[in-house]
Amino acid sequence: MGLWRCQSPSCSEDLHGRLGFDFEADQPKCPKCARTNIPGRPERITKLAVIHYDPPTEEIVDGFKRGLNEWACQPGKTWKGGHATGDAIAVNCPACKKTEIWRKGMEAMGEAVTPPEADFALAVDPETKVIRLADTLGDRESCCG
Numbered sequence: 619m620g621l622w623r624c625q626s627p628s629c630s631e632d633l634h635g636r637l638g639f640d641f642e643a644d645q646p647k648c649p650k651c652a653r654t655n656i657p658g659r660p661e662r663i664t665k666l667a668v669i670h671y672d673p674p675t676e677e678i679v680d681g682f683k684r685g686l687n688e689w690a691c692q693p694g695k696t697w698k699g700g701h702a703t704g705d706a707i708a709v710n711c712p713a714c715k716k717t718e719i720w721r722k723g724m725e726a727m728g729e730a731v732t733p734p735e736a737d738f739a740l741a742v743d744p745e746t747k748v749i750r751l752a753d754t755l756g757d758r759e760s761c762c763g
């Protein structure tokens with residue numbers, strides 16, 4: 619299983635138009651547009667290095683805040699190689715980003731994270747001006763182009 623980024627602008631879900639749609643898969647095939655890489659042509663699907671969250675502690679060593687030296691997605695397991703950071707914003711590990719400790723790390727950096735129970739799309743009916751869940755009428759696919 620790897621972490622991949624489809625670089626098609628049409629697959630991006632970023633509200634600010636940033637390029638890329640990240641997904642986990644065994645092969646570099648985008649689940650949205652079904653594109654794969656073509657040998658001899660520039661990559662359309664790029665393999666990403668997985669960056670885990672190493673929650674910072676209050677301990678300062680050589681001027682740096684020491685981390686727990688374990689990944690948020692595998693608590694209690696001592697870190698051995700791989701990429702990890704105490705910068706919650708730089709983390710791209712999907713499993714780390716589901717943890718409460720990562721969400722708290724984001725909050726500590728002034729970044730609000732929507733908790734899963736509040737992560738849903740709303741839609742306004744243009745005629746009635748009534749707000750409802752976008753998913754209930756299948757608007758989610760067509761709402762954002």
Ligand SMILES: [Zn+2]
Nearest residue numbers: 624629648651
């Ligand atoms: Zn795609």
Ligand SMILES: [Zn+2]
Nearest residue numbers: 670691711714
């Ligand atoms: Zn992780």
